[in-house]
Amino acid sequence: MGIHLLYIEDDAEIGNWVHEDLIGRGYEVTWLQSGEHALEKAAGSRLVILDVMLPGLDGFTVGQRIKKAYPDLPILMLSARTSIDDKLEGLQFADDYLTKPFHPDELAARIEVLLRRSGSFSSEPLVLKHLLVYERENRIVNKETDEEILLTGKQFQIFTYLVRHLGQILTKEQIYEGVWGDPYLDGDKTLMVHIRYLREKLERDPASPEIIETIRGVGYRVKA
Numbered sequence: 001m002g003i004h005l006l007y008i009e010d011d012a013e014i015g016n017w018v019h020e021d022l023i024g025r026g027y028e029v030t031w032l033q034s035g036e037h038a039l040e041k042a043a044g045s046r047l048v049i050l051d052v053m054l055p056g057l058d059g060f061t062v063g064q065r066i067k068k069a070y071p072d073l074p075i076l077m078l079s080a081r082t083s084i085d086d087k088l089e090g091l092q093f094a095d096d097y098l099t100k101p102f103h104p105d106e107l108a109a110r111i112e113v114l115l116r117r118s119g120s121f122s123s124e125p126l127v128l129k130h131l132l133v134y135e136r137e138n139r140i141v142n143k144e145t146d147e148e149i150l151l152t153g154k155q156f157q158i159f160t161y162l163v164r165h166l167g168q169i170l171t172k173e174q175i176y177e178g179v180w181g182d183p184y185l186d187g188d189k190t191l192m193v194h195i196r197y198l199r200e201k202l203e204r205d206p207a208s209p210e211i212i213e214t215i216r217g218v219g220y221r222v223k224a
Contacts, residue, residue, distance in 0.1 A: 003026075003027055003028065003046050003047075003115065004027070004028040004029075004030070004044055004045050004046055005022060005027050005028070005029050005030070005045060005046065005047050005048075005049060005111070006029075006030050006032070006038070006041050006042055006045040006047070006048045006049070007019060007022070007029050007030065007031045007032070007048075007049045008031075008032045008033075008034070008035055008038055008048070008049065008050045008051060008054065008059070008062065009031065009032075009033065009049075009051040009078070010033045010034060010051065010053070010054050010055055011051070012033075014100075015031055015033065017104075018049075018104070018107070019031045021104045021107075021108075022108075022111075025108055027111075030045070033055075034054055034055050034056050034057075035054050035056065035057045035059070035061070035062030036056065036057075038050075038062050038065070038066060039065060039066060039069055039157075039179065039180070039181045040153060040154070040157060042066050042069065042070055042073060043070075043153070043156055043157035043160045043161075044156065044160070045073065046073075046074075046115060046118070047073070047074045047075075047076065047111060047114055047115055047118075048063075048066055048073060048074070048075045048076070049076045049078060049107075049111070050062060050063050050066075050075055050076065050077055050078065050094070051077075051078045051079065052077060052078070052079035052080075052081060052090065053079070053080070059077065059079070059090075060089060060090065063075050063077065063090070063093050063094055064093050065181050067093040067094075068177075068178060069161060069178040069179065069181070070160075070161070070164055071164070072118065072164055073118075073164075074095045074096075074114040074115070074117070074118050075093065075094040075095055075096075076094065076095065076096045076097075076098060076107075076110060076111065076114060077090040077091075077094040077096070077097045077098070078098050078100060078102075079097070079098075079099060079100060080099070080100040081099075095114055095117075096110050096113075096114060098110060125141075126163065126166075127143075128163075128211055128222065128223075129204075129210050129211055130142055130143055130144045130204060131143065131149075131202060131211065133163060140156075140159075140202070149201050149202065150201075151198070151201060154179070154194060155194060155197060155198050155201070157179050158175065158179050158191070158194055158195070158198065159198055159202070159212075159222075161175060161178050161179050162175070162212065162220065162221065162222040163222055165221075165222075166222055167221065167222070167223065168221055169215050169218055169219060169220075169221045170219050170220060170221060171218055171219040172184060172191055172192075172219045172220075173219075174219065175191060175219060175220065176188070176190070176191050195212060195220060198212060199211075199212055210223070211223065
């Protein structure tokens with residue numbers, strides 16, 4: 001499988017030629033025309049290409065939310081705005097900022113630099129106990145049985161969020177807000193239910209989890 005990019009651009013003409021150009025270069029591309037499902041789609045992506053001017057939430061807001069949820073996920077901002085203030089605002093969270101109009105070769109070169117910097121060209125899986133996590137490929141394999149473990153999009157998003165904070169104790173509020181992008185409501189059992197289903201799929205013994213650890217009264221962590 002190729003490297004997966006998330007591309008967010010509402011202009012159909014620009015979006016079409018960038019989308020086709022990137023596919024022609026061997027990338028897998030998810031193209032969104034608004035930031036509505038950006039957090040969900042970012043979970044399986046290796047880089048985000050994000051336009052500033054979007055319907056609804058602007059690119060700055062979308063980018064900040066993605067970066068909060070996935071601090072190590074590179075973000076490349078695209079904008080027709082040329083003022084230094086706009087660039088500085090974008091670079092507070094983005095890893096690069098490219099001004100429109102641009103040549104496709106320049107966009108491709110900047111993508112490659114960001115991917116190399118983030119180590120996304122490595123195909124080595126993360127080993128967690130009996131699991132091989134191919135995050136770039138959105139894939140988890142049980143190395144004891146050599147079987148692929150199928151997760152729903154939300155399950156993979158939650159697990160990816162935990163993995164990207166490997167060894168860190170994360171509160172329920174942090175996980176919920178990072179994955180759903182909405183404030184956590186005290187007493188909401190949604191996250192707990194998803195964690196239970198994740199353990200049923202990932203753990204050798206869901207009743208005695210080795211991978212997703214509960215920190216009583218606080219939240220969860222994935223142990224390295």
